[in-house]
Amino acid sequence: MASSAPVAIVTGANSGMGKALAQDLVESGWKVAIADIQENQAFQKELGDASSFYKCNVADYDSQAKMFQQVWDTYGRIDALCANAGIVDKSSIYILDHRNSEVIPPKPDLLCTDVDYKGVVYGTQLAIHFMRKNKEPGGKIVINFVRGASRVLKQKEGISINAVCPGIVHTSIIPQAMVDAVSPECLTPVSTIVAAYKRCLNDASVFGKVIECSAAQQFLLETPELANGRVSKRAVTVWDPLFKMYHHELSGLPDAIP
Ligand SMILES: NC(=O)c1ccc[n+]([C@@H]2O[C@H](COP(=O)([O-])OP(=O)(O)OC[C@H]3O[C@@H](n4cnc5c(N)ncnc54)[C@H](O)[C@@H]3O)[C@@H](O)[C@H]2O)c1
Structure with missing residues (x-):
C-alpha cells in the first residue's frame, strides 16, 4: 500500500x-x-x-x-x-x-x-x-551546480580554460538517421568547431568562456548576472584565507576578499 x-x-x-x-x-x-x-x-x-x-x-x-x-x-x-x-x-x-x-x-x-x-x-x-x-x-x-575557476588559472599560470559546445556535427559518432532528421541549416559544420578551438588557442582575451557553436556561428555565452547583486556576489567571490588553506598561497585575484 x-x-x-x-x-x-x-x-x-x-x-x-x-x-x-x-x-x-x-x-x-x-x-x-x-x-x-x-x-x-x-x-x-x-x-x-x-x-x-x-x-x-x-x-x-x-x-x-x-x-x-x-x-x-x-x-x-x-x-x-x-x-x-x-x-x-x-x-x-x-x-x-x-x-x-x-x-x-x-x-x-x-x-x-x-x-x-x-x-x-x-x-x-x-x-x-x-x-x-x-x-x-x-x-x-x-x-545544485558549481562554477569553475578559470580566473585563477589565467592570473597565476597564464593558462586559459574554455568550453566548446558543438551542437550537432556530422561525424562518425552521429548516425546518418539523426543527420537526416535535422534540417541542414541546424547542422554545425566541423569548420565552426575548428574555428572555436582556434579562437581559444589564438585569442588571449578568451578565457573562462563557453562557446556555443551553432551552424556557421560562434556565440560567447557570458556568465549570467547574479539576480541578488552584492549578496550573491559575496558568496561566489574567492575568499583568500580559504584559498590559501587549500592551495598554500593567496589567489592573486584583485577582487578576492582578504
Ligand atoms: N555550504 C555551502 O556554502 C555550499 C555552497 C555550495 C554548494 N554546497 C553544496 O551543498 C550541499 C550541502 O552542503 P552543506 O553545506 O549542507 O554540507 P554539510 O557537510 O553540512 O552536509 C553534507 C551532508 O552530506 C553527507 N555526505 C557527504 N558525502 C556523502 C556521500 N558520499 N553519500 C551520502 N552522503 C554524503 C554528509 O554526511 C553530510 O551529512 C553539498 O552538496 C555541498 O557541496 C554547499
Whole structure:
C-alpha cells in the first residue's frame, strides 16, 4: 500500500542544508527518507515517524540503488529526489606546490567528482526508474551546480580554460538517421568547431568562456548576472584565507576578499 503523503529522498540530510530541508518537508506533510553516509540516526529519531534513515554512499551506485529500493519498499512511491549530498574539493587543481618541480604531480583526488557529480547522475537515473513506477508517474529532481575557476588559472599560470559546445556535427559518432532528421541549416559544420578551438588557442582575451557553436556561428555565452547583486556576489567571490588553506598561497585575484 503506497503512502498517502508524498515521499522525498534527501541525500546528505544528516547535516546542513539537507537537514534543514528534511525538517521543513516533514513539517509540510512529506515523508522524508534521509540518505546519508553518516551512521548517526539521532536526527531521524528527532523527526519521528514521518522520516526514515538509510545509510548510503551516493558515490557508489549499488549503495544508492539499495537505498532507493528500500525507500520504494517502505513507501510504495518516490515523489522527489533532493540530491543534496556533497563534499568540498580539498585537492588543489592548481598544484601551486609543484610549480618548480620536475616530478610528475600526484594523481588528483577525484572524490569530490565521485560524490558531487557521479552521485547526482546515479541518483537521477535511479529516480527516473522509480518515479516511472509511481501510481501517478512523474516526480521532481533538484540538484545544485558549481562554477569553475578559470580566473585563477589565467592570473597565476597564464593558462586559459574554455568550453566548446558543438551542437550537432556530422561525424562518425552521429548516425546518418539523426543527420537526416535535422534540417541542414541546424547542422554545425566541423569548420565552426575548428574555428572555436582556434579562437581559444589564438585569442588571449578568451578565457573562462563557453562557446556555443551553432551552424556557421560562434556565440560567447557570458556568465549570467547574479539576480541578488552584492549578496550573491559575496558568496561566489574567492575568499583568500580559504584559498590559501587549500592551495598554500593567496589567489592573486584583485577582487578576492582578504
Ligand atoms: N555550504 C555551502 O556554502 C555550499 C555552497 C555550495 C554548494 N554546497 C553544496 O551543498 C550541499 C550541502 O552542503 P552543506 O553545506 O549542507 O554540507 P554539510 O557537510 O553540512 O552536509 C553534507 C551532508 O552530506 C553527507 N555526505 C557527504 N558525502 C556523502 C556521500 N558520499 N553519500 C551520502 N552522503 C554524503 C554528509 O554526511 C553530510 O551529512 C553539498 O552538496 C555541498 O557541496 C554547499
